[in-house]
Amino acid sequence: xxxxxxPSRDFKGIWIPKEIWESRQLSIMEKVLFQEIHSLDNERGCxxxxxxxxxxxxxxxxxxxxxIASLKGKGFIFVTIQNRFExxxxxxxxxxxxxxxxxxxxxxxxxxxxxxxxxGGMKKTS
Numbered sequence: 001x002x003x004x005x006x007p008s009r010d011f012k013g014i015w016i017p018k019e020i021w022e023s024r025q026l027s028i029m030e031k032v033l034f035q036e037i038h039s040l041d042n043e044r045g046c047x048x049x050x051x052x053x054x055x056x057x058x059x060x061x062x063x064x065x066x067x068i069a070s071l072k073g074k075g076f077i078f079v080t081i082q083n084r085f086e087x088x089x090x091x092x093x094x095x096x097x098x099x100x101x102x103x104x105x106x107x108x109x110x111x112x113x114x115x116x117x118x119x120g121g122m123k124k125t126s
Contacts (some may be wrong), residue, residue, distance in 0.1 A: 010039055017095060025074060032057070033067050034076055038091045045080070045088030 016035050020026065026034070033053065040046040050061040050068070057064070068089070071077045078090045090096065 008040075008042060010042065019094070026076075027067075027070075029057070029059075029063070029067050030071055030074075030076075033064070034071055034091070037071075037077060037089050038095055041089070041091050041096075045090045047086070047088055049087070 014035075016031055020031055020034060023031070036053065036056065037046045037048075040048050050064045053064045054061045068077070068079065072079050075092065078092050080088045080090075082088070
């Protein structure tokens with residue numbers, strides 16, 4: 001039997017954003033799976049497999065496949081597959097996790113603009 005390591009998670013409790021919870025576009029299964037993916041989406045994405053989700057929610061892997069396909073089709077997640085067997089799922093839109101390198105670049109850009117604004121941006125007019 002394989003010793004499968006549990007994926008690391010950013011678990012803060014069971015909380016589903018209002019917009020997700022009240023969405024008529026999503027089924028209850030889509031809502032809870034979206035939130036589970038969101039909690040597992042780290043800097044590399046969510047690498048949990050269908051078996052993990054099926055065991056977690058006590059449903060079939062086929063049902064998980066269908067729900068993931070539906071979330072993807074509705075634009076709530078983005079799925080990439082590398083090396084035929086490595087899938088990464090990322091939350092998109094408002095709830096997407098900002099990667100560390102993107103955040104660092106944003107801060108550098110912001111600091112550069114602040115510096116530029118202080119040097120030449122404020123010119124006195126008479």
